[in-house]
Amino acid sequence: MHKVRTTLTRRLAAILTALPLLAPTVGAAALAGASVVAAPTAAAAPDGQAVVPPMGFNNWNSTHCRADFNEAMVKGIADLFVSQGLKAAGYQYVNLDDCWALPNRDAAGNLVADPVRFPHGIKAVADYVHDKGLKFGIYTSAGTKTCDAAGFPGALGHERQDANLFASFGVDYLKYDNCNNQGVDARKRYTDMANALHATGRPIVFSLCDWGESKAWEWAAPIGHLWRTTGDISDNWFSMINIAHRNQPLAPYAGPGHWNDPDMLEVGNGGMTAAEYRTHFTLWSMMSAPLLIGTDLRTASAETFSILSNPDVIAVDQDPLGKQGTVVANNGGLVVMVKELANGDRAVSLTNETGGTATISTTTDALGIANRSPYRLKDLWTKVASTNTTGTISASVPSHATVVYRITPGPVPVPPAGTSHLSDIPWTGMLNGWGPVEKDRSNGERAAGDGRAPTINGTVYAKGLGAHAPGTLTYHLGARCTRLTVDVGVDDESTRTGSVTFRIYRDDIKVADSGVLTTSDPARALTADLTGGRTLTLAVTDGGNGIDYDHADWANPRLTCT
Numbered sequence: 001m002h003k004v005r006t007t008l009t010r011r012l013a014a015i016l017t018a019l020p021l022l023a024p025t026v027g028a029a030a031l032a033g034a035s036v037v038a039a040p041t042a043a044a045a046p047d048g049q050a051v052v053p054p055m056g057f058n059n060w061n062s063t064h065c066r067a068d069f070n071e072a073m074v075k076g077i078a079d080l081f082v083s084q085g086l087k088a089a090g091y092q093y094v095n096l097d098d099c100w101a102l103p104n105r106d107a108a109g110n111l112v113a114d115p116v117r118f119p120h121g122i123k124a125v126a127d128y129v130h131d132k133g134l135k136f137g138i139y140t141s142a143g144t145k146t147c148d149a150a151g152f153p154g155a156l157g158h159e160r161q162d163a164n165l166f167a168s169f170g171v172d173y174l175k176y177d178n179c180n181n182q183g184v185d186a187r188k189r190y191t192d193m194a195n196a197l198h199a200t201g202r203p204i205v206f207s208l209c210d211w212g213e214s215k216a217w218e219w220a221a222p223i224g225h226l227w228r229t230t231g232d233i234s235d236n237w238f239s240m241i242n243i244a245h246r247n248q249p250l251a252p253y254a255g256p257g258h259w260n261d262p263d264m265l266e267v268g269n270g271g272m273t274a275a276e277y278r279t280h281f282t283l284w285s286m287m288s289a290p291l292l293i294g295t296d297l298r299t300a301s302a303e304t305f306s307i308l309s310n311p312d313v314i315a316v317d318q319d320p321l322g323k324q325g326t327v328v329a330n331n332g333g334l335v336v337m338v339k340e341l342a343n344g345d346r347a348v349s350l351t352n353e354t355g356g357t358a359t360i361s362t363t364t365d366a367l368g369i370a371n372r373s374p375y376r377l378k379d380l381w382t383k384v385a386s387t388n389t390t391g392t393i394s395a396s397v398p399s400h401a402t403v404v405y406r407i408t409p410g411p412v413p414v415p416p417a418g419t420s421h422l423s424d425i426p427w428t429g430m431l432n433g434w435g436p437v438e439k440d441r442s443n444g445e446r447a448a449g450d451g452r453a454p455t456i457n458g459t460v461y462a463k464g465l466g467a468h469a470p471g472t473l474t475y476h477l478g479a480r481c482t483r484l485t486v487d488v489g490v491d492d493e494s495t496r497t498g499s500v501t502f503r504i505y506r507d508d509i510k511v512a513d514s515g516v517l518t519t520s521d522p523a524r525a526l527t528a529d530l531t532g533g534r535t536l537t538l539a540v541t542d543g544g545n546g547i548d549y550d551h552a553d554w555a556n557p558r559l560t561c562t
């Protein structure tokens, strides 16, 4: 069969991106043959802070270093958080960015607040914010000076002294920038401040801001609560969407207490349309990003308030499962993301990055909720609710807009007691390298039902699942099953190049592995202990020579449940 390479490559990319969604650590790493244990996991927050992404305000995107960044502004924001219901909606931190200090430390080496901007000092502002039941944040740089060209003192070499000063102000959150770092190793600089904050004894959320330079997502979870993943956002569509693209693949690194930070919100600053700001706010929520308002709420429009306080979208961001959403498809700028939520719901966003209105569709298979009909859907911007019994979710989406649904799937089918053929049981998620997985047939690569009887090295099987690497099949076990036995191998119709590794996972644990099998190998019998498992995942990956003709048969799979 002749394959269209570009389509295949695109599909492969989509599958690899989507895999972490279906089985948290059965992701790209597992497909690449890496140890499952080594894959990043969403561990609990080590110190109980930032269990959900921080929400609040930071002045930078609104004021930069201008004079309108001052005590009146900060107090005004705190007032509006309460009076406009933003505090009730979850916004908590009122944070100062660069330019709050004077260019020089005092004789004792302490930072000094700019007396024009903050005539009563920083502690007075912190007290004001605290009196409203809110939290207070501050900024400095892991360098000799901060980032603004005016050059305010940074904390490099002053970590203990500055951390102590911040704690004495009552600071609850520190954004720690990266300018003028003198080439000192990022891990050292950020760890020194983390230790200094810890030594104060005051719980302080630690926000690393090195713009992704050191790939902090790979190392900073034990010392910080969030890390910038990109350079600075600007108030325009291209900046915002490019940052989203860079932050989206980092989903496996986020989790309670340790978040990817694609920078603060521009919503309301005037450089984007309302549809673009709704896309911005939706994507940040799908990505479990911190929601730090970056506009001057004292002059914000009703529309800005309504975007920033949409409770349904905020609930997606703040969902306690803390799983960053992933891209399941990107067809020329028509982007589908899915985010698994704590109660089993899925948030699904359909973003149109193109210049004209387009229909964007996805399937319940791609979302990991197949065979859970009927699904309840709520459009989180229009609030229109509906019920769907088909496997397709689809909407007409204007240019640069996003439609986002919260989907509540129907009850999970439980496998029957006794021993059943797995091919008679509905899967809950299916991703496949080429065409759909076939029941009781080999993989025909294209339409459903186009394979033949599964055949491995001359043995013909009546029952089986015909897959094509790379891919996964997931099943709900509900902790009721004990065992899967199966013969695996490359189907005889893969004449020359087929080579596949078959792996079986009980939840996140690998419980069987075939090693590499090629067209010349006989079927290998695998037995997997599923006792206590909630989810069964069957994964097929390329055996090392590319995914050409990787027709992967799970032959005669028998599931035993109680």
Ligand code: GLA
Residues within 6 Å of the ligand: 060, 097, 098, 146, 147, 148, 177, 209, 211, 231, 232
């Ligand atoms: C850097 C940061 C910004 C902001 C400015 C302040 O550019 O990335 O978020 O804090 O510094 O100077």
